[in-house]
Amino acid sequence: xxxxxxxxxxxSGLQARQAALFVQQANRxxxxxxxxxxxxxxxxxxxxxxxxxxxARGTQxxxxxxxxxxxxxxxxxxxxxxxxx
Amino acid sequence: xxxxxxxDVIEKFNLQIISGHEGIGRYITMSDISRPGLExxxxxxxxxxxxxxxxxxxxxxxxxxxxxxxxxxxxRLLCARNTPAIIISRNMEVPxxxxxxxxxxxxxxxxxxxxxxxxxxxxxxxxxxxxxxxxAIHGVLVDIYGIGVLILGKSGVGKSETAxxxxxxxHRLVADDSVEIRQESENMIIGSPPPLLEHxxxxxxxxxxxxxxxxxxxxxxxxKRITLVVELEIWDPDKVYDRxxxxxxKMKIIDTELxxxxxxxxxxxxxxxIIEVAAMNYRLKKMGVNAAEEFSRRLDAVIASNGEMDDFK
Numbered sequence: 116x117x118x119x120x121x122x123x124x125x126x127s128g129l130q131a132r133q134a135a136l137f138v139q140q141a142n143r144x145x146x147x148x149x150x151x152x153x154x155x156x157x158x159x160x161x162x163x164x165x166x167x168x169x170x171a172r173g174t175q176x177x178x179x180x181x182x183x184x185x186x187x188x189x190x191x192x193x194x195x196x197x198x199x200x
Numbered sequence: 201x202x203x204x205x206x207x208d209v210i211e212k213f214n215l216q217i218i219s220g221h222e223g224i225g226r227y228i229t230m231s232d233i234s235r236p237g238l239e240x241x242x243x244x245x246x247x248x249x250x251x252x253x254x255x256x257x258x259x260x261x262x263x264x265x266x267x268x269x270x271x272x273x274x275x276r277l278l279c280a281r282n283t284p285a286i287i288i289s290r291n292m293e294v295p296x297x298x299x300x301x302x303x304x305x306x307x308x309x310x311x312x313x314x315x316x317x318x319x320x321x322x323x324x325x326x327x328x329x330x331x332x333x334x335x336a337i338h339g340v341l342v343d344i345y346g347i348g349v350l351i352l353g354k355s356g357v358g359k360s361e362t363a364x365x366x367x368x369x370x371h372r373l374v375a376d377d378s379v380e381i382r383q384e385s386e387n388m389i390i391g392s393p394p395p396l397l398e399h400x401x402x403x404x405x406x407x408x409x410x411x412x413x414x415x416x417x418x419x420x421x422x423x424k425r426i427t428l429v430v431e432l433e434i435w436d437p438d439k440v441y442d443r444x445x446x447x448x449x450k451m452k453i454i455d456t457e458l459x460x461x462x463x464x465x466x467x468x469x470x471x472x473x474i475i476e477v478a479a480m481n482y483r484l485k486k487m488g489v490n491a492a493e494e495f496s497r498r499l500d501a502v503i504a505s506n507g508e509m510d511d512f513k
Contacts, residue, residue: 128503131496135443162443166499171507 117185119178124197128171138162140195146182148192159192204228204330206285206308209252212326213319215287215310218294220302226284228252231327233320235259236278242270249280252323255288256316263295275301283307287323289316333454334382341374341391341424342366344479348424350379350391350458351475353432357465360401362432365472367401372421373411376401381426383454392423428459428482430475435464445481445492 125133141148141159148159152174157164159178170176176196180188207224210217217224234251240263266274275297278286286302287310288294294309302309312319339352340359344366351359360376367373375393383389393399399412399420412420429451441464442449451460461478465471481491 127500128507130503131444131446131492131499138443139440166495169499169502169506171503173507 116179116181117189119189119193121176121178121193121196123170123172123174123176124199125172126200128169128174129165129196131166134165135162137192137195138165140191141188143191144180144182144184144188146180146185146188148185148188149179150192151177151179204327206310208330209285209323209326210308210310213312213323215312218288218302218309218311219299220279220306220308223285223302223306223308226282226308228284228327229331231324231331233324233327235316235320237262239278240266240274242274244277247277247280250282250284252284252327253278253286254316254320254323255286255292257290257292260288260292260295271295271297272301276304279305279307281305285310287312287319289314289319329382329384332382332384334380335454336394337379337381337391337453338377339379340376341379341393341426342475343372343374343421343424344476345371345483347428347479347482348374348391348426349475349479350426350429351432352429353465354434356404357432357434358471359432360403362471362475364401364403366475367411367415367419369472369476370418371476372419372424373399373401374421374424381453383456387456389426389453389456389458390423391426398422426453426458428461428479429453430478431460431462432465432471433462435466435469439464444496446496 123129129137138160149156150159150165152168152170155168157168159165178189178192204227205224206226206228209215209228210224230251232251233254234248235254235256236247237259239247240259275295279301285308286298289312291311291313294311298309339350340363341348341350342363351362353359363373363376374391376397378394378397379391380394381389381391399410400408401411402408441462449460449462450457459482463471463474
């Protein structure tokens with residue numbers, strides 16, 4: 116299991132289109148991937164789950180992955196969340 | 201290339217042919233109609249000879265006033281080599297000079313019972329629809345809740361099977377396998393089956409079935425305006441499918457842009473229900489209700505307020 120705490124730097128947070136891209140990224144990996152915000156944990160491969168958290172810029176979230184490519188998944192999603200635009 | 205001859209117009213509008221019988225095979229190539237008023241007065245510089253010429257009360261009464269010396273010459277110029285027809289409205293009497301000139305140059309002279317303006321608009325409509333640009337597309341056209349949905353996809357993806365399921369749900373089949381498409385006016389394309397394939401559907405394992413005899417007259421439609429395109433494709437795990445419905449993909453048929461949805465097909469996915477809902481959702485969007493946009497706005501508002509709260513931390 117791999118965990119990483121990240122601050123969201125996307126300019127306008129995880130709006131609908133960004134959330135769709137995030138989920139699309141997560142779906143590239145076989146591992147189970149989760150995202151946790153304020154003790155709420157959702158499946159990172161579920162678009163409705165991610166959007167229900169309404170993640171703004173500056174929010175601290177935790178990426179959790181378990182499986183063969185967990186490391187890669189967390190690294191890629193961290194990069195996605197930390198990009199500025 | 202679609203072609204309309206003077207003979208087609210005579211049959212369609214029940215016109216009486218007075219003279220120039222030899223010319224009834226002439227082609228009408230444009231839907232514009234000319235009312236040669238200025239030509240009657242002698243100005244032939246920009247005479248659109250290749251259009252149908254329509255003479256009403258105004259033109260003929262003016263012609264009567266002309267000196268006898270020029271009458272024959274004017275009518276001879278009017279009956280050009282490529283004029284498809286000269287039509288007199290209101291059942292008026294044809295001037296003898298016109299009869300002579302038309303017989304000489306083989307231009308059919310026809311008489312209509314209708315008034316000039318009325319006949320002119322009916323003829324324009326008819327010619328526009330007959331001369332409309334056409335094409336044919338491999339696909340299935342179904343009328344779903346009044347929306348003409350064109351289903352595209354590779355052979356064997358299940359277009360006809362989906363159409364059959366839609367017919368069983370009470371929707372109407374327009375065309376299977378090959379759809380003839382004509383652009384009747386700007387942004388309006390109409391699909392219909394090739395005459396030979398009307399009412400027929402081909403289902404692998406059963407063969408050709410007749411939807412009209414099997415399901416009745418309410419299950420078919422002879423033609424339908426196409427407003428939505430749905431492309432079926434075998435689910436590709438590496439391809440990204442639209443998850444939100446915020447952006448619309450477009451497809452161009454002739455000169456008309458249509459909204460296109462790409463729907464992945466996979467065992468266990470009920471494609472006919474998805475297409476049914478796609479049609480309903482499209483109608484809803486046209487009425488101004490867009491669930492995806494509304495949700496996106498709501499999400500943006502929540503994200504904005506979450507962001508503000510974080511500033512106070």
